[in-house]
Amino acid sequence: MSLQTIKMAFLANFSKVKVSRIIAPASHRGKSVQQLKAKQKPIRAYSSDVKVLEVKNCVKTTNTEIKCGIDRKLFTPGPVMVSDRVKRAMLHDVGTRHADFTYVIKFIRQALLQVANVTSDSHTAVLLNGSGTMATEAMLQTVIPRKDKKMLVMVNGIYGQRIGQLCNKLNINCDVISHDLTLLEQRLSSADDIIGVMAVQCETSSGMINPVEEIGSVVKGISPDCLYFVDAVTSFGAIPVRMTNIDFLISCANKSLQSVPGISFVVADKETLQKHRGKGSGMVLDVADQCDELDRTGQFRFTPPTHAMLAFKEALLEHIKEGRVEGRAKRFRDNASTLKSEMTKMGFRQLIDDEKNPNGYFVTSFVHPINPLFVFEEFYQRLSDRGHVICPDRSNLPNSFRIGCMGDLYPRDMQNLVDCIEVVCSDMGINLPMDNRPL
Numbered sequence: 001m002s003l004q005t006i007k008m009a010f011l012a013n014f015s016k017v018k019v020s021r022i023i024a025p026a027s028h029r030g031k032s033v034q035q036l037k038a039k040q041k042p043i044r045a046y047s048s049d050v051k052v053l054e055v056k057n058c059v060k061t062t063n064t065e066i067k068c069g070i071d072r073k074l075f076t077p078g079p080v081m082v083s084d085r086v087k088r089a090m091l092h093d094v095g096t097r098h099a100d101f102t103y104v105i106k107f108i109r110q111a112l113l114q115v116a117n118v119t120s121d122s123h124t125a126v127l128l129n130g131s132g133t134m135a136t137e138a139m140l141q142t143v144i145p146r147k148d149k150k151m152l153v154m155v156n157g158i159y160g161q162r163i164g165q166l167c168n169k170l171n172i173n174c175d176v177i178s179h180d181l182t183l184l185e186q187r188l189s190s191a192d193d194i195i196g197v198m199a200v201q202c203e204t205s206s207g208m209i210n211p212v213e214e215i216g217s218v219v220k221g222i223s224p225d226c227l228y229f230v231d232a233v234t235s236f237g238a239i240p241v242r243m244t245n246i247d248f249l250i251s252c253a254n255k256s257l258q259s260v261p262g263i264s265f266v267v268a269d270k271e272t273l274q275k276h277r278g279k280g281s282g283m284v285l286d287v288a289d290q291c292d293e294l295d296r297t298g299q300f301r302f303t304p305p306t307h308a309m310l311a312f313k314e315a316l317l318e319h320i321k322e323g324r325v326e327g328r329a330k331r332f333r334d335n336a337s338t339l340k341s342e343m344t345k346m347g348f349r350q351l352i353d354d355e356k357n358p359n360g361y362f363v364t365s366f367v368h369p370i371n372p373l374f375v376f377e378e379f380y381q382r383l384s385d386r387g388h389v390i391c392p393d394r395s396n397l398p399n400s401f402r403i404g405c406m407g408d409l410y411p412r413d414m415q416n417l418v419d420c421i422e423v424v425c426s427d428m429g430i431n432l433p434m435d436n437r438p439l
């Protein structure tokens with residue numbers, strides 16, 4: 001069905017529905033769809049079978065109708081919102097072996113090294129088709145032996161835990177330890193079988209930023225040959241990172257770099273990758289083999305995600321235009337500060353204080369208010385009905401919920417969200433500001 005047909009079906013079926021103040025662009029606000037149709041204004045609609053209900057001047061969809069004609073704003077840490085420009089970049093077909101596509105690959109690999117602040121003399125960016133976890137799996141199994149040696153994984157949340165689970169699946173000996181530099185020092189000094197250490201930079205399940213550079217100094221200070229891996233899946237591109245002690249940094253296209261999901265990558269120290277390669281048994285998930293092919297032919301080994309790569313190139317251009325890491329970090333920080341200050345005014349309390357987590361501008365966890373009228377599932381649904389999607393799951397810590405400040409979002413979007421939260425609280429009978437003193 002063409003977009004035009006879909007638009008017409010949407011207009012025909014729901015011509016009496018009012019367009020929401022929150023979900024519609026400014027030019028559509030307060031107008032009925034019939035009015036918009038008369039003026040031939042474009043309206044986003046991708047499916048004709050959505051059930052739309054009119055609720056207080058707001059378009060509401062039923063729970064299960066996800067194919068709806070409304071783009072909700074995502075306040076999640078991934079997949080994140082991407083710009084129209086990035087989405088439009090995918091409207092082209094490109095031949096995988098064509099020089100145009102080889103150029104796209106080269107541009108992206110070079111741009112990723114720049115984001116990491118390293119050059120191709122010492123480092124390489126290996127692109128992989130898959131999610132962040134897949135890149136971690138590929139990286140670990142390429143260079144970590146299955147016998148005799150052990151990985152140490154520093155854990156303070158779900159994503160750290162997941163790396164431990166991954167090691168178990170891969171039959172890699174692994175100990176998980178808490179994020180405690182003294183403990184790390186003790187473990188490294190008292191054992192000679194530790195081949196690698198891994199830490200997560202932004203523990204997205206709570207929003208905590210871990211000191212990956214300090215961890216790297218400890219690791220290399222005690223065991224220079226120990227491999228050090230960093231999961232920068234959420235944070236790469238919006239927080240400075242020095243690769244000095246990091247051997248392998250893993251990230252993906254769709255978080256701070258704001259492209260579409262589906263591509264992940266490793267920024268690797270070239271020499272270390274070559275020295276430690278060959279430990280895995282996989283074919284697809286071999287980062288060193290993928291690197292060889294990218295270097296030799298400028299191509300992926302297997303079918304590349306061509307459209308997603310075009311989007312990724314555009315997203316990296318946007319990243320440069322915004323002022324690279326510093327520019328992006330500033331916007332995320334501004335987003336987070338709008339969110340935090342407005343939420344505090346309403347009486348919501350942050351789970352982790354800014355003092356303990358000064359760079360926690362990717363995702364913020366809030367404690368569930370003590371008010372018995374606050375039921376998270378209802379709160380989430382009401383926000384979604386009004387066009388705002390926050391993290392649907394609870395954080396890994398009890399009685400808290402998360403709101404993301406990353407992706408193609410701006411302080412005005414955060415303001416719209418908190419305005420909406422105020423309305424939703426009122427609809428739920430919750431008086432603001434709430435008493436937010438800890439129990």
Ligand SMILES: Cc1ncc(COP(=O)(O)O)c(C=O)c1O
Nearest residue numbers: 131132133134159202204233234
């Ligand atoms: C810190 C971190 N590591 C790893 C992952 C897993 O990435 P993916 O879901 O792309 O496999 C995520 C996902 O949100 C993450 O936040």
